[in-house]
Amino acid sequence: MAKKPLGPVRRAFSPWDDPSEQPFIEFRNITKRFGNFVAVDNLSLKIYKREFHALLGGSGCGKTTLMRMLAGFEAPTEGQIFLEGQDLAGVPPYKRPVNMMFQSYALFPHMNVEKNIAFGLEMDGLPAREIKSRVHEMLSLVKLEGFAKRKPHQLSGGQRQRVALARSLAKRPKVLLLDEPLAALDKKLREETQLELINLQEQLRMTFLIVTHDQEEAMTVADRISVMDKGRILQNATPGEIYEQPNSRFVAEFIGDINVLDGQVTKKENEDVQMFSSVLGDHLDVRYPTPASVGDHAALAIRPEKMRISFDKPAHPGTNAIQGEVWDIAYMGDVSIYHIKVAETETLRAIVANTTRLVERPITWEDQVWLSWDSDAGVILTR
Numbered sequence: 001m002a003k004k005p006l007g008p009v010r011r012a013f014s015p016w017d018d019p020s021e022q023p024f025i026e027f028r029n030i031t032k033r034f035g036n037f038v039a040v041d042n043l044s045l046k047i048y049k050r051e052f053h054a055l056l057g058g059s060g061c062g063k064t065t066l067m068r069m070l071a072g073f074e075a076p077t078e079g080q081i082f083l084e085g086q087d088l089a090g091v092p093p094y095k096r097p098v099n100m101m102f103q104s105y106a107l108f109p110h111m112n113v114e115k116n117i118a119f120g121l122e123m124d125g126l127p128a129r130e131i132k133s134r135v136h137e138m139l140s141l142v143k144l145e146g147f148a149k150r151k152p153h154q155l156s157g158g159q160r161q162r163v164a165l166a167r168s169l170a171k172r173p174k175v176l177l178l179d180e181p182l183a184a185l186d187k188k189l190r191e192e193t194q195l196e197l198i199n200l201q202e203q204l205r206m207t208f209l210i211v212t213h214d215q216e217e218a219m220t221v222a223d224r225i226s227v228m229d230k231g232r233i234l235q236n237a238t239p240g241e242i243y244e245q246p247n248s249r250f251v252a253e254f255i256g257d258i259n260v261l262d263g264q265v266t267k268k269e270n271e272d273v274q275m276f277s278s279v280l281g282d283h284l285d286v287r288y289p290t291p292a293s294v295g296d297h298a299a300l301a302i303r304p305e306k307m308r309i310s311f312d313k314p315a316h317p318g319t320n321a322i323q324g325e326v327w328d329i330a331y332m333g334d335v336s337i338y339h340i341k342v343a344e345t346e347t348l349r350a351i352v353a354n355t356t357r358l359v360e361r362p363i364t365w366e367d368q369v370w371l372s373w374d375s376d377a378g379v380i381l382t383r
Contacts, residue, residue: 011202013223014238015048022085024049024207025070025175030079032065032231039065041231042079052201052208054218057228058254063211066228067177070209071100083175099173103180105164107152114139114148117167124171138166141200158189169204176201178210182217194220215255219243227251243303248383252301257337259307259348260381261300265292273380275300279346284320290380299381306377307350309338309363314372321372324348326365336361340371 015021023046032040040062047053055063068074070081072093081088088096099120107116114135121131139145142162152160161181168176178197182190198221201208212218218225219239226236227250235247246252249260266283267274273286275298284300292298308314314321324342331354338350348371363369 011223013050015051016046016224021048023047023082024051024084025209026080026082027066027070028080028082030066030069030076030081032062032069032074033077038231040069040076043231043233045226045233045236047207047209049207050205052198052210052221052223054222054225055209055211055228056213056215056218056225056254058213061228062231063228064179067100067179067209067211070175071098071177072096097174098177099168099171099175100177100179101164101168101181103183105152105160107160107163107167109152112149112151113144113155113163116152116163117170120167120171134170138170141169141203142166157185158193161185161193165200173206175207175209178208180212181210182212182214190217191220197221219255227254229254245379246301246381249299249301249381252379252381257304257349257351259302259304261302261346261348263298263300265290265294265296265298268292268294272375275380279343280322281343282322284378285318285375286378286380287376288378288380290382292380292382296382300378301381302348302373302378304337304349304351307348307371307373309340309350309352310370310372311363311367313370318375319372320375321370322348323368323370326363326367326369329361329365338363340369342371 025047027043027045030040030043031038043066055066057063065074069076072088072091083097108119111119117135117138118131121134139148142165144159144162147155147159152163155163182193185193194217210221222239224236224238225242226233227242228234229250235242235251242251242255246255252258252260261277261280263275263277263284265273266276271287271289273288273290275284275286277284286300322342324340326338327341327347328339330337334354336352336354338352339347340350341347350371
């Protein structure tokens with residue numbers, strides 16, 4: 001029986017939880033070296049049919065190299081890559097049932113929109129009638145029917161992105177590879193296009209693999225995210241699991257904003273754990289399953305939105321409370337981020353939703369406040 005997903009999911013889809021389900025794409029013990037530099041380090045990953053999978057990480061983590069090996073532009077130094085059970089070793093890029101949409105879009109400036117979309121089909125020698133039909137289908141799919149005769153320089157950034165997407169889809173690949181496809185778009189257009197990508201992927205029932213360094217983008221579009229660093233996958237899980245249950249300090253700090261308090265486990269009874277923070281000089285109560293034992297060093301990670309600020313110390317049990325001073329406030333419009341100095345070398349952040357139109361807040365700079373959170377709000381990290 002499949003486990004219940006953690007956090008909201010956009011569709012009932014989790015083939016990775018079914019032991020009988022075979023992967024559509026499999027990277028098996030892949031290593032890629034460029035001279036003495038190891039770009040991908042003994043990495044294994046299974047991606048399933050119709051999955052929207054994100055490779056997420058900073059520059060140089062190996063995510064683009066991994067995608068380029070699947071496309072056939074690079075060959076693994078060690079290991080194997082399978083697509084539908086077929087070993088892709090020796091299969092040239094033009095014979096692989098995948099297509100790649102590049103960050104630069106790589107549109108031909110001298111060709112109009114329909115010619116750009118038709119280019120790959122013409123190279124494959126398809127009949128003119130079939131090419132015309134597919135181009136019309138792609139223009140309709142990306143909602144550019146009225147732009148067929150325009151050149152790329154006559155289009156907005158978002159429209160050029162759609163043309164590149166249509167060209168990538170025209171050949172009907174089994175897998176679409178997206179290399180930072182929205183990086184050139186402004187924030188609002190990028191958010192709109194993310195939702196369009198989700199709807200398009202579900203409509204086509206295709207497998208999408210996206211490379212991105214944008215955490216919010218990965219969280220929005222992907223069914224699962226592989227967080228990468230130094231050529232390895234540190235955690236591969238759904239967006240809800242990645243955010244709420246990070247398996248390491250790197251993942252916790254890379255995905256969103258988080259407070260991390262170092263400490264030592266002083267008491268443990270099933271999932272009820274007590275940790276001592278030497279910086280705060282206090283014991284903290286945590287309800288979280290952890291392999292850490294009494295005496296082990298660990299870290300408590302708490303998301304800022306799970307923290308509360310008040311002038312009075314909370315009275316109800318099961319609540320951790322620390323007194324501090326409001327050191328800084330970042331007004332973001334929808335929320336305000338409070339930086340609370342709770343020790344000489346420790347500042348914690350709390351996010352408060354701005355639910356009223358009042359610009360002046362009751363809690364302001366240099367106020368003495370209590371910062372509190374429930375025992376089940378945090379995550380214990382052992383690495």
